[in-house]
Amino acid sequence: MAHPLFSDEHEMLRRSIHAFVEKEVAPRVGEWEAAGRIPRELWQRLGELGFLGLEFPTEYGGSGADFLASVVLGEEMARCRSGGVAFSVLVHTDMSSPWLVRFGTDAQKRKYLPGIARGETVCALGITEPGAGSDMAALTTRAERDGDVYRLTGSKIFITNGVYGDLYFVAARTDAGTPDRRHAGISMFLVERGLPGFTVSRKLDKMGMRASDTAELAFQDCPVPAENLLGVEGRGFQQLAAGLQRERLMAAVLARSGADQALEDTMSHLRERTAFGEPLAQRQVLRHRVADLATDLEAARELVYHAIRLFMAGEDCAREVSMAKLFATEVANRVAYDAVQMHGGYGYMREFPVEGFFRDVRLWTIASGTSEVMREIIARRLPL
Template identity: 45%
Template sequence: MESTIYDTPEHQTLREQVARFLAREVEPHADAWERQGFVPREVLRRMGQAGLLGLAFEGEHGGGDADALTNLVFAEALSQSTYAGFVITVLVHTDMAGPHLHHAGNAAQKARHLPRVCAGEAICAVAITEPGAGSDVAGIRTRAVRDGDQWVINGTKMFITNGVHADLYFVAAKTGPGKREVSMFIVEKGTPGFSVGRALHKTGWLSSDTAELVFDNVRVPAANLLGEEGKGFYAVMQNFQTERIALGAMAVGHCQRALQLTLDHVRQRQAFGGPLWDQQTIRQRLSMLDAKVRAARQFMYHCAWNVTQGRDIVQQVSMLKALTGELVNEVVQTCQQFHGGMGFIRETAIERLWRDARVLAIGGGATEVMLEEVAKRY
């Protein structure tokens, strides 16, 4: 990967560390994870031992005290893997679920849970999406009612990544009559009334477990309220910025890897009396796609830099999510086309990237929703 104007020597060291981990711990084994439908816990523990699961979290609890740029470097480097199910398993833990505890947790909650999160001993999931509410967070129907020194949660969540195998779930529930009166709660695996309704079978991200979750009179202590009562909607909106930058990084990383795989392929594949690279249309299409990816990557790093400056960048991050979610599908589909019949064979890297890329224009904020977020801020 080319350096950016925001890079430091530490960033390059981190990229190299992640690349070594992928080569040693992921790539040789990930086909088996695709077949079994989840990433083994010991792999995540080894990531924790390597200091890779809590870069953005507090040092006093085992984290790395890193800024948004360093966190982006990690997400982009991780996304050089062609096994997106593994990548999203990690990024949900580090960038989509874990930040709820990091940003809103009180001292006791952090002291209890964050060391295990950073060590990979407790895997996280965030439970917001429901059968009737995805990007429309205010439309959730799961409800929590205060009963003495407990909260009682009832409802169903859908499409929850890490839903089967997580230990800690950060759950959004309505706690008042207002449309945005949502609160967040910590629910631990094994809590009575809390169950996995079913594991969901997806087109892509095969090594990422995804589940429907059921809350049937689930009682949690009042101390499990995460952040302020009734302010969970705004916590979710805040955390969406971290999540969407991570998803942008995932898209850009997959674009980079797909282009490299395809450049290698067309230089070697013989057709019409020479390598495919000799065909002008192929050279030009790949060149234009590379230009688009490089431009998107610089915008992505600029967004992360703005986060380090404390700026409100909801509009820019919404642009980034929409742009990269569409771009990765354009890049990967074109790269698959240039692989010919081999691009349609299961378990080839380009076919896997093609399957896995599709959801990046949907999950974490569909393209259409993101563009409305952009438009309303003009």
């Protein structure tokens, strides 16, 4: 039954994404996992179907829909049985391009949004550095004004879509800041692939999310046109903080929905597999374990939807978003562990999707803010 959070239009969108995922994505994820990237044709197909610009204003090639449309996209993509495919797509639609919609000038939006919506311009988000992950304010990539360009120097690590991307949303320091105001002086830039001094130094080899490419990037006096400053100079940290709530919600959505799929796959296996003369699904110990996981997933779903409602109402929701991200991603990891266990030896085999989910979902208690960082944000908002 449809959840009351979603309208009939959202459910129609869900059916069309679901059908697309079943027919055109799921059958090919093995190929893309092996290749370590998703092909340009997938980006273009997603663009043709209108799934890459769901929230963009119509004048820039989008559909003018709300955040729930993106949630539907995240939930259905997460069911394709490759976390990496879903991750790459949602980094493009939800973890990078929304900053352009929110903080971009009309000229920037006209220049970039239509290509992003068509799947011709693939986006990446470049915040993390070798010396600055959870501690985002410690980033050291510099952007020095030089006439009508900013010269970027520094490096970024773990950048999704970074190897094959086209447009990078990069955080860099326009001002050194001070020890007590380290976040001051961070700005955001739109950096196009191919600029001199900008190189992909490494394609990183990962435990999971293998269909999404992950890069280490280097900038050496890279001249970024001054008109590609995104938002206000020196306000990048505040801009990023505003977008992080959305990114964390999407991480929670992807982890939870992928776990739903893994639990469904596990239930099918338990019904089909016979041991000691009856299907495993008849064993009370396994039935109860599934019941516990289904209950945890339902609780995670309601917590995530609650945070989404607050986010969409424009409320201060850092506490609830952090709780949703923490709980949903930790539950999804428990589901992965038990799903492999209940598959027995088959759960350890590449041909069974729970094996991939086990590796993929491990990311979600780390990326978009670790579980420890989520706990710290929550604790700061409690009367401790």
